[in-house]
């Protein structure tokens with residue numbers, strides 16, 4: 434349990450049929466808690482644009498934002514494999530941009546690997562990164578950076594042609610050298626078929642139990658993102674309610690004068706306090722005498 438998780442650990446888990454547990458993290462405390470809970474791998478997903486920064490989509494997320502969040506996560510978690518999303522247009526524009534962006538996430542962000550969205554068209558990018566010594570995770574199916582092409586967050590691969598295309602995408606990403614593949618929002622049977630055909634592990638999100646591992650957005654499973662919750666998410670906590678109740682209790686305590694209590698105060702020793710009180714009193718007496726003199730003079 435103490436050994437660092439590597440891409441080989443994930444490969445071995447697939448071979449042994451041991452499910453891989455992955456969640457997202459964007460900050461230090463969450464990363465530390467995930468590490469303590471025994472998570473295998475953490476994704477610093479560009480979903481942070483929506484669940485942390487409040488954007489409508491993941492598209493406004495920048496490299497600078499990703500690097501900052503990666504730094505916080507890598508300070509918090511030491512054992513899990515940490516993977517960072519390459520943000521929108523940080524790798525689609527050219528192979529050189531892809532190399533530069535991935536290098537920043539690894540060198541400045543401190544992550545172990547990067548994730549790119551897309552199938553066959555993105556395979557040359559995956560190959561270029563892998564050839565440069567960068568571990569790459571693929572992501573097919575409902576790829577949020579292409580939300581406008583899909584016309585919304587919709588299940589993918591539902592027709593025979595779309596299913597064929599997804600299978601071809603999965604093979605193209607594996608052949609390009611990716612070490613694992615996220616499969617999002619596709620029918621469970623299709624995800625199982627892809628998982629059985631690939632040698633690299635598949636990590637499903639809304640893709641059924643037949644994948645080699647599972648990932649969801651941590652804010653969704655904690656009930657911390659209230660705008661919408663995808664049907665495939667199981668809520669393990671209702672933190673929105675817990676936090677809102679705590680904030681309301683704090684406001685009520687402050688307004689009622691019940692916080693801070695004596696136990697939250699810092700104390701002075703009686704000796705030191707009488708010294709300060711004496712000094713303050715003699716200063717005040719001198720000031721009062723000066724004031725009285727000036728009054729007499731009519732100043």
Ligand code: KIV
Pocket residue numbers: 457476477478479480481518572615638648649650
């Ligand atoms: O950005 C993200 O969190 C993701 C997961 C949903 C797989 O890509």
